Amino acid sequence: xxxxxxxxxxxxxxxxxxxxxxxxxxxxxxxxxxxxxxxxxxxxxxxxxxxxxxxxxxxxxxxxxxxxxxxxxxxxxxxxxxxxxxxxxxxxxxxxxxxxxxxxxxxxxxxxxxxxxxxxxxxxxxxxxxxxxxxxxxxxxxxxxxxxxxxxxxxxxxxxxxxxxxxxxxxxxxxxxxxxxxxxxxxxxxxxxxxxxxxxxxxxxxxxxxxxxxxxxxxxxxxxxxxxxxxxxxxxxxxxxxxxxxxxxxxxxxxxxxxxxxxxxxxxxxxxxxxxxxxxxxxxxxxxxxxxxxxxxxxxx
Numbered sequence: 001x002x003x004x005x006x007x008x009x010x011x012x013x014x015x016x017x018x019x020x021x022x023x024x025x026x027x028x029x030x031x032x033x034x035x036x037x038x039x040x041x042x043x044x045x046x047x048x049x050x051x052x053x054x055x056x057x058x059x060x061x062x063x064x065x066x067x068x069x070x071x072x073x074x075x076x077x078x079x080x081x082x083x084x085x086x087x088x089x090x091x092x093x094x095x096x097x098x099x100x101x102x103x104x105x106x107x108x109x110x111x112x113x114x115x116x117x118x119x120x121x122x123x124x125x126x127x128x129x130x131x132x133x134x135x136x137x138x139x140x141x142x143x144x145x146x147x148x149x150x151x152x153x154x155x156x157x158x159x160x161x162x163x164x165x166x167x168x169x170x171x172x173x174x175x176x177x178x179x180x181x182x183x184x185x186x187x188x189x190x191x192x193x194x195x196x197x198x199x200x201x202x203x204x205x206x207x208x209x210x211x212x213x214x215x216x217x218x219x220x221x222x223x224x225x226x227x228x229x230x231x232x233x234x235x236x237x238x239x240x241x242x243x244x245x246x247x248x249x250x251x252x253x254x255x256x257x258x259x260x261x262x263x264x265x266x267x268x269x270x271x272x273x274x275x276x277x278x279x280x281x282x283x284x285x286x287x288x289x290x291x292x293x294x295x296x297x298x299x300x301x
Contacts, residue, residue: 032072032095037065039085053084072096115145138200164199168192168206168223194223194294201229206294207239207250213269214250222295224250226288240267241286242279251277253287 040050047065051058056077063069072078078092118141136142194206206223214237218224226239234255241248251267256278258264263281 031067032092032099033065033067035095036081036085036092039087040065043085045085050081050084054080056080072099118145164197164204165193165195166199166204166206166225168194168208194225196225196292196294199225199227199292201227201291203228204291205288209250213271213274214252215271217270218250218293219295222293224290225292225294227291228288230289230291232287232289237290239286239288239290240265240284242283243285244283250290255281 040047047058047061051061054061054077056073060073064073073081073096075093078096079089081087082089082092136145196204196206204225204227206225209218209220209222209224211220218237224237224239232238232253234253236253237250238253239248239250240253249267251269254266254268256264256266264278265281265284265287267277267279269276
């Protein structure tokens with residue numbers, strides 16, 4: 001009587017053996033014997049045919065292919081194998097030398113090569129190169145890549161963040177709103193840049209203060225750095241863009257509501273000599289929070 005369960009069990013066992021054999025074969029392809037065997041089979045040659053061409057025993061060639069030999073064959077045999085199987089000159093010798101390299105060294109070299117390829121990918125990013133490297137720094141990926149490239153790097157060493165170069169797009173009036181222009185530059189491009197550490201916003205920009213309405217905290221000539229990424233809350237000092245006249249100003253902003261429930265924004269100077277300006281929320285085209293200020297010591301009064 002036919003035992004269906006036994007049949008299924010036999011098929012399952014056979015499949016498992018096939019999967020294991022395939023896994024072994026796949027891993028073997030990166031080894032010298034696997035490379036030789038794959039080329040021989042692709043050329044449709046038998047062990048005996050190749051052994052005759054190479055002037056070695058069939059059993060010797062079988063041991064090379066299966067990895068049964070403790071050491072790779074000598075260079076003279078490898079040169080003849082390269083000629084018999086159509087390999088480039090030195091290709092099998094290079095594989096044999098790699099296979100003879102101690103495992104810890106192979107792991108380190110492989111990891112370093114992967115790290116180098118990843119760094120090349122970051123530097124060739126279609127996005128801003130600075131942005132890609134900044135993200136890699138923030139996530140810790142850059143540290144891991146550097147440590148992979150140089151395993152002797154002490155684990156506790158601090159990687160110093162290079163200050164980001166931010167475009168100074170224009171001057172911002174620290175008084176009444178004035179016409180705004182970014183001088184027609186594309187994003188992140190300008191004639192003047194300022195280097196600022198601890199800024200993780202790729203779209204951050206600087207604007208030079210004109211006027212005295214934000215004194216004493218901000219003086220004329222200061223470069224205030226604004227971050228579109230930062231949240232804006234009531235009471236923050238912001239770069240404000242107003243419509244429909246494309247005006248801009250630098251003020252402390254407060255979110256308010258009138259008696260009818262309309263949303264308003266109060267633009268409050270810090271200098272008491274200037275009155276506040278209250279505008280409807282819909283007139284505000286952009287609010288960018290100030291996150292840093294760059295001031296020249298030579299400009300102190």
